[in-house]
Structure formats: structure tokens, C-alpha cells
Amino acid sequence: MSASPSRPARPPRTRTRTKPNRWLALGVLALTQLVVVLDGTIVNIALPQAQLELDLTDGQRQWVVTAYALAFGALLLLGGRIADYWGRKRTYLVGMLGFGVASAFGGLAQNGVELIVARGLQGAFAALLAPAALALLTVTFTHGRDRNTAFAVFGTIAGAGAAVGLVLGGVLTEYADWRWCLLVNVFFIVVGLIGGMLLVTESKAEGDNRYDVLGAITVTLGLGSLVYGFSLAEHGWGSPDTIGFLALGVGLLVLFVFIETRVAQPLLPLRVVLDRVRGGAFLIQAIAGSVMIGATLYLAFHLQIVLGLPPLEAGLANLPLTVAIMIVAPFATKALPVIGPRPLMIAGPLIVAAGLLYLSRITADGDYFVQVLPGLVIMGVGMALVFVPLQNLALTGVAPHDAGAASATANSAMQIGGSIGLSVFTAIYAAAVAGVTVTDAATQLSAFTAGYSATFVAAAVAMVAAAAIAVIFIRVGKPAPEKTTASEGDYLPVGM
CATH class of the missing domain: 1.10.287 (Helix Hairpins)
Structure with a gap:
């Protein structure tokens, strides 16, 4: 009789002992997400300097950005399945190591071809790294309030990473050299490898797994x-x-x-994408990726080429976007269990669209504090509302066997959306520039500004479409009460 009361006392002590490791693991996985996302934009500020040193053509300049996003997005589904079948921790560590080697190769590149190849290799290893990290997060935080918090942290990092890349790229280009925008990854990789080996627990899909x-x-x-x-x-x-x-x-x-x-055993089980809520989340993620990768690139060009800001100032000029995301994200996280993700997913894109339309009013002789800063703050507020619930929605109700595939789809949506968005924005930019008659340096700057403005309008239209997608597809209310099993859904459905 005396032994029975002592048994229930053991589990609480075990949870207390393991919880710190879970949150430390979240820190390591969030660092991974930061590296992967910021590398999509960190070279943006460095591109003008790299173009001069390596004698890049304008086409090669675009492919320095596109090669990363394309290889990343195209290989993510395969990377997700490798993580599921081979082991998520093992895949994570191999992806980390390969990403570091590719970054070093890019930092030492001697011509445009080598730099583009290095960026493609970065994307390929990121395709192993990112789904493994997100799948590990999924199986580490299975349900309830802790899961919402973990995914909010992860989503906020994803949302802020692009802007962090622009700021860090500006600092490194100004005070060191554009090559350090790639070489700096080596330091992140060392931290990620050590943390991954010590804090992350191996997991993989059970059963007979075939590629x-x-x-x-x-x-x-x-x-x-x-x-x-x-x-x-x-x-x-x-x-x-x-x-x-x-x-x-x-x-x-x-x-x-x-x-x-x-x-x-499909690479992408269609049940992952045919779910109404997840499918809508993937579409919104693709649009958000196009804006964060494409629109921020042309903003960087405007700040440096038209406004004449040096790299550091151009990088810091993007900081309000990151600061707004970081300030608003905690409030969005607290609001999520009260009102549910749907209002956030509708309001967020509309607010981002308003910020982009504000940016579209730029002029060649305009002032940063009047024409750019307010738009960035508005965008940051909207992006925080989008990214806090987005990652969780994309993985809600996913069976453990499909965690890697679903994680890969979520990341792939953002990267492919970014690469397609960048290509579409480039075409719109080129058409707008061609419509301006250039006679001198002043009209050349006006032509550039017209092109940048057109891309911001196109990005705003895309975000309005994202809000419409949320209205149609994100048919869930506030989170359900905490479950005792991870297989149950995280959100309650709402009526039609």
C-alpha cells in the first residue's frame, strides 16, 4: 500500500528534468531555421559589390539568389523523405555539415559560375537540413500550449530571418567583405552541429520505407x-x-x-496537401515567400542604387521590418489560443499588402523616413500575424510517419514561391523600366524607381490573394483543449 502513492510522483520529476532539454533543442532548431532563411537574403546587400568584383552579368546576379531558392525548394520533398526514412537527427547533422562546406566554397568563389554553383549546393543541403529540423520540432512538441509556443518561435524566426539576413549582410559587406556573407555561416554551423549532437533525439518513420x-x-x-x-x-x-x-x-x-x-510509399502523400487547412497554409506560405524574398531584394536595390545608401545603412534600413515582427509576434502568440489562427491569417496579409502599397509610392528623390520606413513597419506587423500561426497550421494533424514530408512541403512552398515570385517580379520590373524613356542619370533613376514600385504593387496584389485563400481554406477556430494523444487535431473546425 505504501508503494502505490510513490509511483505517480515519478513522472512529474521526469518531465521537469527533460523539459529544459526540449527548449534548448528548440533553440538549436530555431537557429537552423534562421540560417536557412537568412541565406535567402543575406547576399542581397552584397550583390552590387560581388557583381563588380566577379564581373557578374545582370542575369548571373539574379541567379545568385534564384539558384539557392530553386535547389532548396526543388529538393525539399526528397530531403523530407530522407529525414523520415534515414533518421531525422542524422539527416539534420549531414545537412548542417554540407551547408557549411558549400558556404565556405561560395565565400572563396573566384567567378560567377563558382558562386552560383555554391549557392545551388547550399540550397541542396538546406533541403536536407530544413525538413529534418521542422520534423524534429514536430515530434518533440506534439500538442498543446508548448507546441503552439514552439511553433510560434519557429515561425517568428522564419518571418524575421529574411530581414535579419539583409541587416547582417549590410554589416559584413560594409566592415569586412561581401564574401563574409557566406563565410559567416561556418560559425552558425559549428553551433548547430554541437547542439544537434548533444540535445536532439533521433527519430524516424517506422516500417518498411522505400524511396x-x-x-x-x-x-x-x-x-x-x-x-x-x-x-x-x-x-x-x-x-x-x-x-x-x-x-x-x-x-x-x-x-x-x-x-x-x-x-x-509516395514522396509526397497526397493526404498531406489535400487537407483543406494544410493546403491553404501551403499556398499562403508560397505567397509570403515570394514577398519576403522577391520584394525585399528590390527594396535593397532601391536603397543602394537610387537612394545611395552604403551597404551597412541599407541593411539597417531594413531593420524596422524585423523589429516590428519581433514586437508583434508575442502579442500574436497570446492572441492565437483566444481567437484562433483564422483572423490572424486574414488580417495579416491585408496589413502586409497595405505596407507594400505604401512602399509603391517611392520616388527617385524621396526620403527614407517618409517613403520607406512606415511601409516596413506596417509590413512587419502583418508578417508577424501571418508567421506565428502558419507553421503550426501547415503541420496540424500530420501523422508522425509523414512529419518529414509535411515539413518539406511547408518549406518547399516558401522557397519555390520565393523563386517563382522573384522571377515574376523581375519580369514586371523589366517591363516597367522599359516603359520609361531614359535620357540621363536622373531619368535612369526614375526608371529604376518605376520598376521597384511596380514590383511592390504586384506583391501587394499577391498578399490580398493570400487573405482570400485564408478566408476560403483556413476553416478552423481557436485551439482545442489540450489532448493526451498527439494524433488528435490541434484546432476546432468552424462552421461554413
């Missing part, structure tokens, strides 16, 4: 063709090359979907 090789080939080639086709649109939407690659990409992706319905 969907044909699916991996078709989705990779399909996404690659699609992004390349959009990049060619700068030279004309009606050109045979543009139409051909876009058609090829769509055809290969249709074939990929057909393959996924026929194989026993």
Missing part, C-alpha cells in the same frame, strides 16, 4: 523547369522558351501527382 525515385525525379525537374520558365519571362511571356519551359514544368508536375497516386 519514391521516379516521383523525386519528376517533381525536381518539374519545379526546376517551372522556375526557369518564369525567369525567362523577363525577355517576354510569349517567347517559345518561356512557354516551353512553363509547359514542361506543369506537365512534369501533373505526372508527379499521377505517380504519387500509384506508388505504395
Whole structure:
């Protein structure tokens, strides 16, 4: 009789002992997300200097950004399945190591081709690293308030990472050299490797796991063709090359979907994306990625080329976006369990759109504090409302066996959205610039400004579309009461 009261006392002591490790692991995984996201933008500020030193063409300059996002997004689904089947911790560590080596190679590049190849390799290893990290987060924080907090932290890092990359890129380019925008990753990688080995617990999908090789080939080639086709649109939407690659990409992706319905263990189980809420979250994530990667690149160009800010000042000029996200995110996190994700997911994109429309009013002789700063603050408020619930929604109700595939889809949506968005924005920018008659240096700056303004308007339209998607697809209310099992959903449905 005396032994029975002592048994229930053990579990609380165990939870108390393991909880600090869980939160330390969250710190390591969040650092991973920061590295992956900021590397999508950290070279933006450095591109003018790198273009001069390596004699890059304008096309090569765009591909320094696109190569990373394209390789990352196209290989993420395969990376997610490798994480599920081979082991998430093992995949995470290999991705970390490879990302560090690729970063060092890029930092030592001697010409444009080497730099673009290095960026592609960074993206390829990020495709191993990112889904493994997110899947580890999913199986570490399975449900309840802790899960919401963990995903809010992770989502905030994702939202702020692009702007952090611009600031860090400005500091390194100004006081060191553009090459340090890549070499700095080595320090992050060392921390991530040590933390991963000590704090992260291995997990993988159980059962007989087989790789969907044909699916991996078709989705990779399909996404690659699609992004390349959009990049060619700068030279004309009606050109045979543009139409051909876009058609090829769509055809290969249709074939990929057909393959996924026929194989026993698909690369992307269609149940992951056909869920209404998750599907909507993936679409919104793609649009948000296009804005954070594409629009911030052209803002960086405006700050340096038109307003004449040096790299450090241009990087710091983006800081209000990050600060606004970091300030608003805790309030959004507290509001999430009270009102649910749907109001945040509708209001957030509309607020971001308002900020982008404000930025579209820029002029060649304008003032940063009047024409740029308010728009960045408004964007930051909206992005915080989007990113706090987004990662959690994208993985709500996912079975542990599919955690890597769902995590990869979430990341892939953002990266492919970013690379496609950048290509589309480039085409819009080129068309707007071509519409301005250039006679001297002043009209040249006006032409650039017209192009940047057009991209901000296009990005605003995309965010309004994201809000409409939230209205239609995000049909969930506030979180359900905490469950005792991780397989149950995290949110209550709302009525039609």
C-alpha cells in the first residue's frame, strides 16, 4: 500500500528534468531555421559589390539568389523523405555539415559560375537540413500550449530571418567583405552541429520505407523547369522558351501527382496537401515567400542604387521590418489560443499588402523616413500575424510517419514561391523600366524607381490573394483543449 502513492510522483520529476532539454533543442532548431532563411537574403546587400568584383552579368546576379531558392525548394520533398526514412537527427547533422562546406566554397568563389554553383549546393543541403529540423520540432512538441509556443518561435524566426539576413549582410559587406556573407555561416554551423549532437533525439518513420525515385525525379525537374520558365519571362511571356519551359514544368508536375497516386510509399502523400487547412497554409506560405524574398531584394536595390545608401545603412534600413515582427509576434502568440489562427491569417496579409502599397509610392528623390520606413513597419506587423500561426497550421494533424514530408512541403512552398515570385517580379520590373524613356542619370533613376514600385504593387496584389485563400481554406477556430494523444487535431473546425 505504501508503494502505490510513490509511483505517480515519478513522472512529474521526469518531465521537469527533460523539459529544459526540449527548449534548448528548440533553440538549436530555431537557429537552423534562421540560417536557412537568412541565406535567402543575406547576399542581397552584397550583390552590387560581388557583381563588380566577379564581373557578374545582370542575369548571373539574379541567379545568385534564384539558384539557392530553386535547389532548396526543388529538393525539399526528397530531403523530407530522407529525414523520415534515414533518421531525422542524422539527416539534420549531414545537412548542417554540407551547408557549411558549400558556404565556405561560395565565400572563396573566384567567378560567377563558382558562386552560383555554391549557392545551388547550399540550397541542396538546406533541403536536407530544413525538413529534418521542422520534423524534429514536430515530434518533440506534439500538442498543446508548448507546441503552439514552439511553433510560434519557429515561425517568428522564419518571418524575421529574411530581414535579419539583409541587416547582417549590410554589416559584413560594409566592415569586412561581401564574401563574409557566406563565410559567416561556418560559425552558425559549428553551433548547430554541437547542439544537434548533444540535445536532439533521433527519430524516424517506422516500417518498411522505400524511396519514391521516379516521383523525386519528376517533381525536381518539374519545379526546376517551372522556375526557369518564369525567369525567362523577363525577355517576354510569349517567347517559345518561356512557354516551353512553363509547359514542361506543369506537365512534369501533373505526372508527379499521377505517380504519387500509384506508388505504395509516395514522396509526397497526397493526404498531406489535400487537407483543406494544410493546403491553404501551403499556398499562403508560397505567397509570403515570394514577398519576403522577391520584394525585399528590390527594396535593397532601391536603397543602394537610387537612394545611395552604403551597404551597412541599407541593411539597417531594413531593420524596422524585423523589429516590428519581433514586437508583434508575442502579442500574436497570446492572441492565437483566444481567437484562433483564422483572423490572424486574414488580417495579416491585408496589413502586409497595405505596407507594400505604401512602399509603391517611392520616388527617385524621396526620403527614407517618409517613403520607406512606415511601409516596413506596417509590413512587419502583418508578417508577424501571418508567421506565428502558419507553421503550426501547415503541420496540424500530420501523422508522425509523414512529419518529414509535411515539413518539406511547408518549406518547399516558401522557397519555390520565393523563386517563382522573384522571377515574376523581375519580369514586371523589366517591363516597367522599359516603359520609361531614359535620357540621363536622373531619368535612369526614375526608371529604376518605376520598376521597384511596380514590383511592390504586384506583391501587394499577391498578399490580398493570400487573405482570400485564408478566408476560403483556413476553416478552423481557436485551439482545442489540450489532448493526451498527439494524433488528435490541434484546432476546432468552424462552421461554413
